[in-house]
Amino acid sequence: MKKIFALAIVSLSMASCSTCYECSEEVIISSGNTPVDTQLVSDELCTADQSEIAERESEGATCESI
Numbered sequence: 001m002k003k004i005f006a007l008a009i010v011s012l013s014m015a016s017c018s019t020c021y022e023c024s025e026e027v028i029i030s031s032g033n034t035p036v037d038t039q040l041v042s043d044e045l046c047t048a049d050q051s052e053i054a055e056r057e058s059e060g061a062t063c064e065s066i
Contacts, residue, residue, distance in 0.1 A: 020046040021053055025061040 024042040028035045047053065053063050
């Protein structure tokens with residue numbers, strides 16, 4: 001019985017683990033109001049909530065699981 005209980009706890013804790021993503025997007029660099037260049041910006045995001053990734057991607061980022 002203890003083995004089943006321990007297995008259930010481990011299974012539940014693994015189900016809620018976060019996944020890490022690297023999200024990249026191009027940012028426009030401006031001088032005053034004039035765009036002069038673009039730069040690729042990347043950051044790492046760890047989350048268990050897939051809606052955060054979907055929001056970033058809807059704003060133009062490309063996210064890949066790492």
